Amino acid sequence: MEVLEKKYPVDAKDYKLYEEVGEGVSATVYRALCIPFNEVVAIKVLDLERCNNDLDGIRREVHTMSLIDHSNVLRAHCSFTAGHSLWVVMPYMAGGSCLHIMKSTYPEGFEEPVIATLLCETLKALLYLHAHGHIHRDVKAGNILLDTNGTVKLADFGVSACMFDTGDRQRSRNTFVGTPCWMAPEVMQQLHGYDFKADIWSFGITALELAHGHAPFSKYPPMKVLLMTLQNAPPGLDYERDKRFSKSFKDMVAACLVKDPKKRPTSEKLFKHPFFKHAKSYEFLARTILDGLPPLGERFRVLKVKEADLLVQNNALNGDKEQLSQQEYIRGISAWNFNLEDLKSQAALIQDDDSSSTAENPDLGLNRMDILDDQSFPTDKPSSEGTNHSNTSNSHEDGFDDLDSLEGSLASFPIQPLQALKGYFDIGEDDMKSIGYKNASLPDAKVHFQKTENEQLGRTDGDNLVRSSSLPQFVSTGQKKVLSGPLLYENASSSWKQIGDGDRDNMQPRHPSDRNYSGPISYRQRRDTNNNTLVEDSSEGSVVQRKGRFQVMSDATPKGSTCLSSVPGSTAGLTPPYLSASAILPTLQYILQQNNLQRDEITKLIKHVELDNLCESADAMSNGISQTLPISVKEGELLTQVMQLQQRIGSLVDELQRQKLKNAQLEKQLNAFVGRPEKTKD
Numbered sequence: 001m002e003v004l005e006k007k008y009p010v011d012a013k014d015y016k017l018y019e020e021v022g023e024g025v026s027a028t029v030y031r032a033l034c035i036p037f038n039e040v041v042a043i044k045v046l047d048l049e050r051c052n053n054d055l056d057g058i059r060r061e062v063h064t065m066s067l068i069d070h071s072n073v074l075r076a077h078c079s080f081t082a083g084h085s086l087w088v089v090m091p092y093m094a095g096g097s098c099l100h101i102m103k104s105t106y107p108e109g110f111e112e113p114v115i116a117t118l119l120c121e122t123l124k125a126l127l128y129l130h131a132h133g134h135i136h137r138d139v140k141a142g143n144i145l146l147d148t149n150g151t152v153k154l155a156d157f158g159v160s161a162c163m164f165d166t167g168d169r170q171r172s173r174n175t176f177v178g179t180p181c182w183m184a185p186e187v188m189q190q191l192h193g194y195d196f197k198a199d200i201w202s203f204g205i206t207a208l209e210l211a212h213g214h215a216p217f218s219k220y221p222p223m224k225v226l227l228m229t230l231q232n233a234p235p236g237l238d239y240e241r242d243k244r245f246s247k248s249f250k251d252m253v254a255a256c257l258v259k260d261p262k263k264r265p266t267s268e269k270l271f272k273h274p275f276f277k278h279a280k281s282y283e284f285l286a287r288t289i290l291d292g293l294p295p296l297g298e299r300f301r302v303l304k305v306k307e308a309d310l311l312v313q314n315n316a317l318n319g320d321k322e323q324l325s326q327q328e329y330i331r332g333i334s335a336w337n338f339n340l341e342d343l344k345s346q347a348a349l350i351q352d353d354d355s356s357s358t359a360e361n362p363d364l365g366l367n368r369m370d371i372l373d374d375q376s377f378p379t380d381k382p383s384s385e386g387t388n389h390s391n392t393s394n395s396h397e398d399g400f401d402d403l404d405s406l407e408g409s410l411a412s413f414p415i416q417p418l419q420a421l422k423g424y425f426d427i428g429e430d431d432m433k434s435i436g437y438k439n440a441s442l443p444d445a446k447v448h449f450q451k452t453e454n455e456q457l458g459r460t461d462g463d464n465l466v467r468s469s470s471l472p473q474f475v476s477t478g479q480k481k482v483l484s485g486p487l488l489y490e491n492a493s494s495s496w497k498q499i500g501d502g503d504r505d506n507m508q509p510r511h512p513s514d515r516n517y518s519g520p521i522s523y524r525q526r527r528d529t530n531n532n533t534l535v536e537d538s539s540e541g542s543v544v545q546r547k548g549r550f551q552v553m554s555d556a557t558p559k560g561s562t563c564l565s566s567v568p569g570s571t572a573g574l575t576p577p578y579l580s581a582s583a584i585l586p587t588l589q590y591i592l593q594q595n596n597l598q599r600d601e602i603t604k605l606i607k608h609v610e611l612d613n614l615c616e617s618a619d620a621m622s623n624g625i626s627q628t629l630p631i632s633v634k635e636g637e638l639l640t641q642v643m644q645l646q647q648r649i650g651s652l653v654d655e656l657q658r659q660k661l662k663n664a665q666l667e668k669q670l671n672a673f674v675g676r677p678e679k680t681k682d
């Protein structure tokens with residue numbers, strides 16, 4: 001209560017900045033002293049020039065943040081501007097973030113009781129926020145802060161939301177910012193908006209992050225993370241190393257990581273999950289993970305040095321800028337700014353509807369959590385075995401291990417994905433041909449999947465089989481599952497096999513060597529032909545630009561048009577008779593979307609050209625060369641008016657002349673009539 005009464009000064013001179021204790025995308029966090037109160041605080045200094053939002057928006061959000069009143073939500077004391085920065089004064093959380101603690105002491109993640117306690121406190125924060133109509137939008141270990149006594153607070157509410165997420169930002173600015181690894185599929189897709197269920201997804205990802213020391217897919221570049229999140233089965237605690245975790249933990253994570261937000265529990269319901277019965281007191285956290293830690297500033301400094309070394313090492317090893325970015329990404333500093341229009345369009349086509357796939361074939365597409373859907377949570381029993389789709393192959397745990405796998409996933413895009421991503425990855429037409437994509441999909445294109453052991457056993461673990469394919473399933477009965485349709489990966493003749501028992505995400509072609517990656521391809525990931533391992537290409541896609549850390553803006557280039565060529569416009573003509581209307585519909589929607597995009601781009605271009613011409617003409621005119629100005633919206637209108645006026649003046653002058661002549665003739669006639677001599681013209 002006393003804190004509420006306190007009015008923190010809103011002038012930089014009343015604070016003394018000490019050492020740096022944290023760093024975000026657009027902010028640096030310092031330990032500081034509030035001089036009048038002689039109180040240690042944390043000050044987040046946001047570089048407003050690196051933020052895209054207006055100051056008022058940020059202020060409003062910080063104000064909202066200061067109104068938040070819950071013991072598990074970090075609230076701001078106050079905020080003010082200082083030069084080009086915004087200072088947000090907050091309580092100092094001396095334990096630092098869970099991410100920092102893991103990095104410095106628990107690189108493999110925490111033990112389950114610690115995770116349960118951390119998550120339980122975080123969930124209380126979400127409960128409060130959701131109940132008050134707020135979506136946090138950036139739940140991750142880096143935003144779960146601890147005080148020295150073990151108090152847990154969810155940070156970055158409001159500021160991050162407003163920094164990157166004011167109002168209708170996506171629609172108004174057509175850009176998108178978030179942290180892809182933690183981002184819910186519906187947030188990526190941006191088709192029907194998203195709600196507080198997005199936080200539940202991020203919460204599930206955070207649970208994995210706390211369990212493993214890093215978030216799933218964290219080693220991959222953003223586009224891949226997006227594709228994997230959209231295409232793959234949700235990540236889970238399914239691997240060999242996860243055997244140490246209880247069934248209730250696995251269930252809880254699986255409950256959060258259901259792609260369909262409607263099927264995810266609310267925070268309220270999640271809170272009732274048996275897993276949280278394992279939560280302990282904050283003193284437990286202080287004892288187990290905070291005790292003996294060096295001061296936060298010191299830890300942060302050491303981490304920075306380590307990371308800098310790592311970056312230098314990597315640089316020396318491969319001189320790969322992308323790799324450096326990856327390192328930064330792995331550090332957990334992650335925010336992305338990219339135009340999602342293209343991905344959105346693709347995502348729109350993904351039939352990630354569990355029900356659709358199950359309707360087509362009950363064996364397929366059943367998500368583990370569909371079973372749990374809207375049911376009460378299972379009883380809390382320790383588990384020695386993994387979940388249904390337990391994966392014994394650690395090598396695939398975080399996604400794809402090689403390009404084949406990635407393409408296996410891409411192949412399930414209803415459009416030819418490499419064409420669609422051409423702009424992102426700089427893939428030439430030839431490259432696409434060389435790897436087996438053709439402009440138009442073939443009616444007889446079929447991808448055959450071998451029956452897995454699971455299927456034969458009649459198990460309904462969809463993740464193990466075709467969860468990686470989000471396409472509508474055209475399944476024929478018999479030994480083989482057949483996906484067919486005009487929009488599939490064209491390399492129809494190559495049969496596909498499933499690798500590993502639990503390799504649920506990776507459908508690999510049997511003859512990877514059939515594909516040719518040579519040539520001018522500039523794909524950001526390429527296959528090392530010698531050892532078949534994936535190496536990062538040092539080239540950076542021209543479209544994907546880095547601005548600050550991992551900000552990929554594509555607004556400047558009409559990227560939306562990059563996939564236009566790949567729009568299977570000819571699909572209709574090629575549609576085989578067995579293709580259902582529901583399969584064509586997404587394509588048509590896609591074409592429609594692309595047309596809209598194209599129209600926007602063209603309008604933009606026309607405006608640019610007009611403006612350029614206008615400037616040129618204005619220059620020319622100022623140089624004394626009179627030219628007809630081209631029409632440019634307002635200027636054009638004015639010009640037209642001037643020209644019309646000039647024309648009118650001209651015709652008035654003509655009219656005057658005519659009247660004068662007429663007058664003279666009349667005068668002549670009159671004079672002749674009265675017999676007066678004609679007036680001589682002077």
Ligand SMILES: Nc1ncnc2c1ncn2[C@@H]1O[C@H](COP(=O)(O)OP(=O)(O)OP(=O)(O)O)[C@@H](O)[C@H]1O
Nearest residue numbers: 022023024025026027029042090091092093097142
């Ligand atoms: N009140 C605080 N007390 C102590 N450390 C803090 C505090 N607030 C933030 N930090 C540290 O600073 C780091 C960066 O802060 P923050 O996440 O708010 O910045 P950001 O720019 O929003 O970053 P991002 O967008 O990556 O989340 C945190 O991960 C945490 O380690």
